[in-house]
Amino acid sequence: MFTFQDNMDPLKIQLCLQGNRNAQKELYELYKTNMYVLCQRYFMDIEDSRDTLQEGFIKVFRDLYQYDHSKGTLGSWMKKVFVNTCLEKLRKNKVDFQSLSTQSDSIGFEPNIISDLNVKDLTKIIQMLPAGYRTVFNLYVIEGFNHKEIGEQLNITESTSKTQLMKAKNMLRSRLEEILK
Amino acid sequence: MEDNSNLEKYFRQQFSQNIPQEPWNTPDEIIWANISNELDKKPNRRNLLLFLPWLLTSLMFLFSMYTWKIMEDHSIKIRDLEKRIEKCNNGTKITDDKTDMEITNVGKKEVSPTKTINSSSYINPTYSVSENSPYLHSYRANKNSTINAPQNNGSLATEALKDQYTNLTIVDEKNKLVIVNEEKQSERLIVIIPAIANRKSAFFPSIKNVTFPDYVHNLPENKVPVHAFYIGFALGSNQWKDKTSGSFDNPLSELLTNEKTNASISYGIQTSYTINNHLTTNLGLYYNKRNQHSTYLLHIPYTTSTEILDASGEYTNTFKHSLPTGLGNVQTDLLLSRSQSSSIGQNEIIDLDFSFNNSVSSILAPISLSYFPKQSNDGFFINAGLQSEFVINDKVSDIKSLSHHTFVKDKQVNVNFESSQINKFNISALAGLGYQKSIWKKIDLMASCQYGFALTDTYSTDTYKHKLNNLSFNVSLVRNIVSN
Numbered sequence: 001m002f003t004f005q006d007n008m009d010p011l012k013i014q015l016c017l018q019g020n021r022n023a024q025k026e027l028y029e030l031y032k033t034n035m036y037v038l039c040q041r042y043f044m045d046i047e048d049s050r051d052t053l054q055e056g057f058i059k060v061f062r063d064l065y066q067y068d069h070s071k072g073t074l075g076s077w078m079k080k081v082f083v084n085t086c087l088e089k090l091r092k093n094k095v096d097f098q099s100l101s102t103q104s105d106s107i108g109f110e111p112n113i114i115s116d117l118n119v120k121d122l123t124k125i126i127q128m129l130p131a132g133y134r135t136v137f138n139l140y141v142i143e144g145f146n147h148k149e150i151g152e153q154l155n156i157t158e159s160t161s162k163t164q165l166m167k168a169k170n171m172l173r174s175r176l177e178e179i180l181k
Numbered sequence: 182m183e184d185n186s187n188l189e190k191y192f193r194q195q196f197s198q199n200i201p202q203e204p205w206n207t208p209d210e211i212i213w214a215n216i217s218n219e220l221d222k223k224p225n226r227r228n229l230l231l232f233l234p235w236l237l238t239s240l241m242f243l244f245s246m247y248t249w250k251i252m253e254d255h256s257i258k259i260r261d262l263e264k265r266i267e268k269c270n271n272g273t274k275i276t277d278d279k280t281d282m283e284i285t286n287v288g289k290k291e292v293s294p295t296k297t298i299n300s301s302s303y304i305n306p307t308y309s310v311s312e313n314s315p316y317l318h319s320y321r322a323n324k325n326s327t328i329n330a331p332q333n334n335g336s337l338a339t340e341a342l343k344d345q346y347t348n349l350t351i352v353d354e355k356n357k358l359v360i361v362n363e364e365k366q367s368e369r370l371i372v373i374i375p376a377i378a379n380r381k382s383a384f385f386p387s388i389k390n391v392t393f394p395d396y397v398h399n400l401p402e403n404k405v406p407v408h409a410f411y412i413g414f415a416l417g418s419n420q421w422k423d424k425t426s427g428s429f430d431n432p433l434s435e436l437l438t439n440e441k442t443n444a445s446i447s448y449g450i451q452t453s454y455t456i457n458n459h460l461t462t463n464l465g466l467y468y469n470k471r472n473q474h475s476t477y478l479l480h481i482p483y484t485t486s487t488e489i490l491d492a493s494g495e496y497t498n499t500f501k502h503s504l505p506t507g508l509g510n511v512q513t514d515l516l517l518s519r520s521q522s523s524s525i526g527q528n529e530i531i532d533l534d535f536s537f538n539n540s541v542s543s544i545l546a547p548i549s550l551s552y553f554p555k556q557s558n559d560g561f562f563i564n565a566g567l568q569s570e571f572v573i574n575d576k577v578s579d580i581k582s583l584s585h586h587t588f589v590k591d592k593q594v595n596v597n598f599e600s601s602q603i604n605k606f607n608i609s610a611l612a613g614l615g616y617q618k619s620i621w622k623k624i625d626l627m628a629s630c631q632y633g634f635a636l637t638d639t640y641s642t643d644t645y646k647h648k649l650n651n652l653s654f655n656v657s658l659v660r661n662i663v664s665n
Contacts, residue, residue, distance in 0.1 A: 032207075033201075033202045054219075058216055058219050118195075119195050119196065122192060141193060160583070161587060168191075
């Protein structure tokens, strides 16, 4: 699983555990951008992203005692919490992770051109995918889960996960073609 | 595919690094305010309502245990009384032509003529004697007449006998015992009371024991069995176990990856007839629908030479199979398609996940004999018998297919199943145990668990046989509609 740099002082983490609001605010300020982008990757609706960001941080502060620094950085632990929060919200919204879009397949494209796209563009492109494709794409490509783990998370078969990913990538390619033309 | 891996790599890189803060990815201040407010709240107390179902279940369990204890104590008292009665000596017979009971009243003291009174059930046990009771007067005045008992009306019987008798013991409902009131020396009254139901006594545990005289009460030598007939609704849960022997005589049999008959629910009517004090015979009629789910992984070599360009501008290709299942062969027609601009190599393998249900609707008719160690229709029982299954409908349904290929997709699938392949009549040998208890007046609850060993094949060929064993859990609510 890929992580970004963690700069949180362990003493500050301790203060957060003690309920120090200033320390908690500092932690929030440090991670809010990346976590907000993570939430936006899972939801097209901005309100859902904001709600999930809020719920995710509440869970982080309430369950911070479960974080074990020997098992990874705080950022990677928080990412897991936020991914789980996003998946819970998707289940509450009764998203169908198995539905297949009727989007047709596309031909290839020049990979070098996508380097012109920034994170905002990429986030928007991911948001345009159907919910099921988007979720599998996020979990596999960005979060780094394998298809078996994705199947267990979303209660779908491995083969469905593979198909969803394949369809997601095909759709992404066609979207990218439209953008880059 | 290189472009895929580049794409993935680029996405991964972009989202794994620190993202600079910009207006589009900066949450409003209100988000932190909400988080802070939420953290200021005290931790949620556990919602007591979550415990309510558990609390109610525990209370119901405790209540039923209390009720059972009282009923058990009452039963013990009754058994003790019965033993005491049996120890009394025999004496002179008294016969009343208009009743069907012979009564023996014994004793060395002289007694005035007595009559029998037949009363119905549910008599309040605590009532007092009145010497001046008009009822008694009429009794004396018409010493040879028969008092017509209230007709199966507990409340009328209570009224009729109220304030007249005291210290009468409730005894076993299924037996008619004679009880004498010893207190009134001048008036011997032999009363036959079909006993009050134990369940009523359980709620009014104010039974007073009778001081029995030295008189014999003419007890029937053998307990009269109650030939009760129960009928009611039943619900069952069935777990099916596929038993196969041999192998499919079909080259595509290796494509079958999983096959299982899923659990099913059955519902219908349950009847029970009491043969004697320990044996009952049971017959049920249930409707059941079971599904055998078969999953295949097909590897189809795709050939472009048989493609047809259809009206929508896509290439289509048809593939036919005869797939083996535990209930016969299923003929499949699979239509694959691809767009004109997509590329595929000759004989490139298409992987396809394919599954369907074989749904069998049937009528189940179990017939069995139950043995109750304690008393028929009361308590635990073991049973054994046969179950017949009559298949009324059989069809393939819930067909699913999914191809794993970038350019070829499954467009349409048709299946055909010849239902004559399966046996329409199956028999299983049943064995199990259960529990029956009266829950209210003439209504009983029966619960049982049975295992059915298949005696016939559901489907068979020269090289392959398929049977279905069955574990069922049944609950019935039955009413006693005939008893004597």
